[in-house]
Amino acid sequence: MSAVAHPIVDHNVPAGEPPHIHHMDTVTAYGAAKLGMWLFLATEILLFAVMFCSFAIMRYYHLAEFHDASKHLNIWAGGFNTIVLLISSFTAAVAVTKAQKGDNAGVVKNFGISLVCGLIFLAVKGYEYSEKAHHGMFPFVWNSDFYHYKNFLGLYFCMSGLHALHVIIGMAILYWYGIRPAMRSRFSGKYYTPVELGALYWHLVDLIWIYLFPLLYLVG
Amino acid sequence: MAAHASAAVNEELNYLNWQKGIWSWLTSTDHKRICFLYLFAILFFFLAGGVAALMVRTELAFAGPQIITDPHTYNVLFTMHGVFMIFLFVVPGIPATLGNFLIPLMIGAKDVAFPRLNLFSWYVYMVGAAIGAVAMFNPVDTGWTFYAPYSTTTGTSVSLMVFAAFVLGFSSILTGLNFIVTIHQLRAPGMTWMRLPVFVWASYATAVIQTVATPVVGMTLLLIIAERWFGAGIFDPSKGGDPVLMEHLFWFYSHPVVYIMVLPAFGVVGEIIPVFSRKPLFGYKMVVISSMAIAAVGFIVWAHHMFVAGISDFSAKFFSIVTFLVAIPTAIKVFNWVSTMYKGSISFKTPMLYAMAFVFLFMVAGTTGIYLAMLGVDVYYHDTYFVVAHFHYTIQGGAVIGLIAALHFWFPKMTGKMYNETVSKFAFAALFIGFNLTFIPQFMLGMDGMPRRYYDYPAQYQTLHTISTIGAYLNGFGYTFALANLLWTALFGKVKAPRNPYNSHSLEWQTQSPPIHENFAEIPVVTEEPYSYGTPTGRGH
Numbered sequence: 001m002s003a004v005a006h007p008i009v010d011h012n013v014p015a016g017e018p019p020h021i022h023h024m025d026t027v028t029a030y031g032a033a034k035l036g037m038w039l040f041l042a043t044e045i046l047l048f049a050v051m052f053c054s055f056a057i058m059r060y061y062h063l064a065e066f067h068d069a070s071k072h073l074n075i076w077a078g079g080f081n082t083i084v085l086l087i088s089s090f091t092a093a094v095a096v097t098k099a100q101k102g103d104n105a106g107v108v109k110n111f112g113i114s115l116v117c118g119l120i121f122l123a124v125k126g127y128e129y130s131e132k133a134h135h136g137m138f139p140f141v142w143n144s145d146f147y148h149y150k151n152f153l154g155l156y157f158c159m160s161g162l163h164a165l166h167v168i169i170g171m172a173i174l175y176w177y178g179i180r181p182a183m184r185s186r187f188s189g190k191y192y193t194p195v196e197l198g199a200l201y202w203h204l205v206d207l208i209w210i211y212l213f214p215l216l217y218l219v220g
Numbered sequence: 221m222a223a224h225a226s227a228a229v230n231e232e233l234n235y236l237n238w239q240k241g242i243w244s245w246l247t248s249t250d251h252k253r254i255c256f257l258y259l260f261a262i263l264f265f266f267l268a269g270g271v272a273a274l275m276v277r278t279e280l281a282f283a284g285p286q287i288i289t290d291p292h293t294y295n296v297l298f299t300m301h302g303v304f305m306i307f308l309f310v311v312p313g314i315p316a317t318l319g320n321f322l323i324p325l326m327i328g329a330k331d332v333a334f335p336r337l338n339l340f341s342w343y344v345y346m347v348g349a350a351i352g353a354v355a356m357f358n359p360v361d362t363g364w365t366f367y368a369p370y371s372t373t374t375g376t377s378v379s380l381m382v383f384a385a386f387v388l389g390f391s392s393i394l395t396g397l398n399f400i401v402t403i404h405q406l407r408a409p410g411m412t413w414m415r416l417p418v419f420v421w422a423s424y425a426t427a428v429i430q431t432v433a434t435p436v437v438g439m440t441l442l443l444i445i446a447e448r449w450f451g452a453g454i455f456d457p458s459k460g461g462d463p464v465l466m467e468h469l470f471w472f473y474s475h476p477v478v479y480i481m482v483l484p485a486f487g488v489v490g491e492i493i494p495v496f497s498r499k500p501l502f503g504y505k506m507v508v509i510s511s512m513a514i515a516a517v518g519f520i521v522w523a524h525h526m527f528v529a530g531i532s533d534f535s536a537k538f539f540s541i542v543t544f545l546v547a548i549p550t551a552i553k554v555f556n557w558v559s560t561m562y563k564g565s566i567s568f569k570t571p572m573l574y575a576m577a578f579v580f581l582f583m584v585a586g587t588t589g590i591y592l593a594m595l596g597v598d599v600y601y602h603d604t605y606f607v608v609a610h611f612h613y614t615i616q617g618g619a620v621i622g623l624i625a626a627l628h629f630w631f632p633k634m635t636g637k638m639y640n641e642t643v644s645k646f647a648f649a650a651l652f653i654g655f656n657l658t659f660i661p662q663f664m665l666g667m668d669g670m671p672r673r674y675y676d677y678p679a680q681y682q683t684l685h686t687i688s689t690i691g692a693y694l695n696g697f698g699y700t701f702a703l704a705n706l707l708w709t710a711l712f713g714k715v716k717a718p719r720n721p722y723n724s725h726s727l728e729w730q731t732q733s734p735p736i737h738e739n740f741a742e743i744p745v746v747t748e749e750p751y752s753y754g755t756p757t758g759r760g761h
Binding site: 008009022023024028031032035036039040042043044046047048049050051053054057058061062139140142150151154155157158 | 249329330331333334335336393397398400401404405406431432434435436438439440442443446449450451452453454459460461462465469738
């Protein structure tokens with residue numbers, strides 16, 4: 001044993017080679033990273049599960065109000081956003097295949113499209129929020145006319161707000177662990193873990209929206 | 221000759237001294253150093269929570285106001301006691317300290333799967349602790365359960381405190397996730413699942429609960445903040461919300477969390493008893509299965525905290541029956557420990573005393589838990605000192621005694637030194653007697669109808685409260701003495717620990733004491749079960 005500190009993960013390897021991880025071999029490292037990500041996704045789902053559960057209970061108590069309040073949401077904006085996210089998930093999946101084939105430019109291009117889709121999603125969401133704020137249906141600027149919509153809208157803002165936060169985190173992951181290293185030709189058939197994990201996270205963000213959209217905009 | 225000299229040099233180089241300076245500790249990704257980072261942090265909060273508890277007990281020593289002049293301060297004190305002890309001390313307790321230290325050593329790995337994430341989770345813990353400390357400027361008075369609607373309306377800084385708990389939960393999730401992946405991926409060659417020491421199995425079950433249950437309470441706490449900030453109308457009944465929903469979500473985590481606290485202690489006791497009985501652990505497979513069964517059944521019993529909160533008859537019956545079920549795997553464990561000791565050649569070293577105390581105290585805790593699972597009986601005992609005593613028998617008698625037992629047992633491995641047996645046995649006696657003196661009277665107070673969380677009481681409860689307070693001081697003295705003994709030995713002790721002072725068979729004892737930076741000079745190959753004492757294939761006898 002030497003007294004000199006080893007880096008835990010050494011990225012100073014030839015392009016396309018997996019980073020040297022000091023305390024395990026490459027195959028183990030890939031399995032560990034993947035298992036870790038799936039577990040993390042499970043915790044994310046449970047985080048949202050609390051709000052889905054609360055939504056079910058609150059809808060049971062305030063059925064008529066939920067119906068009325070959900071009509072105030074912009075179905076077209078929500079539907080458009082759903083399509084945008086579906087496209088972004090498709091390109092994220094394509095990026096993984098590209099990475100496995102060592103096509104780094106393809107990773108940049110496809111994750112780039114996902115990133116732009118994320119931006120469009122956030123812009124539309126921002127437009128929806130500002131519309132709500134304008135009508136006094138927004139936290140801190142409540143108009144008392146809409147007081148009976150509060151249970152629905154409170155959950156709407158908690159759920160869609162937390163989801164929007166996840167979109168932002170997902171975009172950061174796509175850029176930092178996907179696009180940036182791909183621009184340096186880091187990925188190959190031997191090493192594409194970050195692309196795969198980033199795409200997994202992005203799919204989860206998408207998946208949660210797939211449930212949020214019908215619940216909030218359609219079922220109400 | 222040359223080989224001998226270099227071996228001697230290697231023997232002196234270990235994880236404690238191979239890098240120097242405070243910065244090398246704060247940036248270390250070595251799981252053994254992270255254990256100590258956690259240990260100092262959690263013991264600090266153990267002290268803070270203990271002081272709050274002693275102030276509560278001093279106030280209750282006699283009827284009428286004693287040292288606290290208003291009920292609000294009393295509410296703040298028992299909330300501080302609960303929040304510090306639960307979120308900052310017992311939940312990270314054994315997993316973050318000994319789990320960190322032992323899991324890689326026991327499975328024959330160089331480190332946990334994600335060492336940098338491991339260090340990060342300590343910083344997340346410290347950020348949570350710092351936010352909690354800021355909340356102390358306007359301390360919370362809700363109790364550690366943050367029940368709505370009081371938590372959504374009180375003027376104290378509940379938002380900050382629940383956010384602190386959310387951040388601490390995040391740290392707990394990351395630790396659990398790290399351990400699950402470590403145990404799945406980094407087992408040494410030959411270390412099959414059925415050769416894992418029971419501590420690793422218990423830590424695995426704990427990690428599953430940490431990962432699965434914690435996000436639920438995290439989100440619930442964030443919804444409390446949403447309720448306070450902009451009236452989201454989810455928990456506050458005056459806005460159409462449902463406070464019982466909050467209780468359901470809270471206990472969906474906070475019941476499994478008692479297994480996060482106590483399962484690792486089960487693991488610790490399962491390691492200590494075979495070593496000091498010189499016998500294989502009785503029914504290894506059943507111990508493993510019961511750990512996983514407790515983790516599983518623990519998820520569907522939460523509403524037994526809410527029998528008088530207005531839940532339906534049907535769900536009350538359901539939750540009562542499944543709560544009884546928890547007694548089965550728990551009793552299997554007790555049976556296995558006692559059977560391991562049966563006809564063993566037992567040596568009463570300090571860790572063994574703690575382990576035996578654990579078995580006894582946990583028996584009391586489990587039996588009184590059955591009382592509380594009974595619907596009719598619970599209506600009477602609910603929110604009385606009976607619950608307080610039951611809870612402290614499980615958590616203090618279980619989790620905390622387990623932690624202290626583990627600290628004594630693995631102390632030679634962690635520090636490379638041996639503590640003084642006489643001193644530690646004396647501390648154990650003070651702690652054990654003090655503990656029972658504190659909480660046996662509280663069972664009796666509960667039976668007599670003394671409600672919990674009350675700042676004052678009629679004269680009829682006087683005697684038992686006074687005895688309980690005396691016990692609390694003796695208990696506090698015992699803990700201080702036991703931990704001070706260990707700290708003193710770690711810093712100034714002269715007696716060097718050998719590699720394997722107890723002649724144990726599990727892997728962590730096969731490397732030097734204290735271990736080198738990456739645990740093993742070369743990755744070991746495992747060829748036998750961890751508890752083969754006195755068997756034909758075993759090394760020891």
